[in-house]
Amino acid sequence: MTRFARTPLIGAAIAAMLPVAAAAETLQYAGTTAPLTFDPHSTNDYVTTAIARQTYESLVELGPDSELIPGLATEWEYVGDATWRLSLREGVSFHDGTPMTAEDVAFSVMRQATSARYASLFGQIVEARVVDESTVEIVTEAPDAVMPVKLSRLFVMSKAWAEENGIAEVPQLGTDSTEACGTPTAPARCGSNSRSRAKRPSSNATRIGGASSPAT
Numbered sequence: 001m002t003r004f005a006r007t008p009l010i011g012a013a014i015a016a017m018l019p020v021a022a023a024a025e026t027l028q029y030a031g032t033t034a035p036l037t038f039d040p041h042s043t044n045d046y047v048t049t050a051i052a053r054q055t056y057e058s059l060v061e062l063g064p065d066s067e068l069i070p071g072l073a074t075e076w077e078y079v080g081d082a083t084w085r086l087s088l089r090e091g092v093s094f095h096d097g098t099p100m101t102a103e104d105v106a107f108s109v110m111r112q113a114t115s116a117r118y119a120s121l122f123g124q125i126v127e128a129r130v131v132d133e134s135t136v137e138i139v140t141e142a143p144d145a146v147m148p149v150k151l152s153r154l155f156v157m158s159k160a161w162a163e164e165n166g167i168a169e170v171p172q173l174g175t176d177s178t179e180a181c182g183t184p185t186a187p188a189r190c191g192s193n194s195r196s197r198a199k200r201p202s203s204n205a206t207r208i209g210g211a212s213s214p215a216t
Contacts, residue, residue, distance in 0.1 A: 040155035041112040041170050049153075055095075056155035059086060059105070060148050068148055072105070072156055076148050084138045084147050085131070094158045102130040107159035107168075109138055115170045121150045 033047045040052040061071040075087040092100040109128035112118050127139040138147065162168045 036173055039167065039171065040157060041108075041115045042117065042173055044117045044153070052155060056157065058152050059154050059156065060151040062152050068152070071152070072100070073151070076151070078143075078145075079137070082140045082143045084140075084144075086136045086138065086151075088134045088136065090134060094161070096158075096161070098158060098160065100156065100158075102133055102136050104159045105136045105156055106130050107162070108156045109136070109154060111157075111162070111168070111170060112154055118153070121153055 031047065035048040035051045036043050036045060037048060038052065038055070040049075040056045042048075058071045059073040060076065061069045063069045070089070072089050072092060073086040074089050077085045079085045086105070088100075088102060088105060094100060106128040109122070109125060113122040113125040113128075115122075124141045124144065125138060126141055127137075129137050129139070131137055140147065144150075159168075
C-alpha cells in the first residue's frame with residue numbers, strides 16, 4: 001500500500017487573496033474560442049477547463065512530467081473495498097474567505113460525479129463520505145487503480161455557496177446559472193461583452209469580459 005505526500009504548496013488558486021479595499025476592476029481576455037460556462041462541473045471542453053483552473057483547484061495535481069503531486073489532497077491511499085482515502089490540506093479558504101471543509105470536498109466529488117460530461121471519469125463513484133474534518137473517502141463500484149490520476153480533473157467548490165445560489169446540482173448548459181455565467185466561489189462575475197448574468201461579485205473584480213478573436 002503506497003502513500004503519497006509532499007510539503008505544502010505555496011499558495012493555492014482556491015485560497016488566493018485579493019485586496020479587500022481595492023477599487024473594482026474589469027478583467028478582459030481574448031481567445032479564439034469562448035468558454036461555455038464557469039461552472040467547473042458542467043463541461044469538460046478544453047477552453048472552459050483551462051479557465052476553470054485559474055479559479056478552482058483540484059484534489060490532485062500533475063507535475064511537469066505528469067507525475068502526481070498534492071493539490072487540495074496532501075495524501076491518498078487505497079484502503080481496500082474499492083475505497084480511496086484522502087487527507088485534505090489544512091488552512092484552505094474559498095475566495096469569499098470561508099474555510100474549505102471535508103463536507104465541501106465530498107459534495108464536490110458527488111456533484112461532479114453526476115455530470116454527464118464527466119461520466120467516463122467519475123460516473124462509477126457511488127459515495128464520498130466524510131471520515132473526519134480532514135479526511136474523505138471515495139467509494140467506487142469496483143476498484144479503480146487510476147483514481148488519483150482522475151482526481152486531477154476534479155474541482156472543489158463551496159457546498160454552502162452552491163446551495164445558496166440554487167446550483168447544488170449540475171445545471172444544463174445554456175441556463176442562467178451556467179452560460180456567461182455565475183462563477184461559484186470565484187472572485188468575479190462574468191459576462192460576454194455586453195451582458196452579465198452573475199449572481200453576485202465577491203471581490204474587487206466585478207466583470208470579466210470575453211472577446212473572441214477570429215481564427216487565423
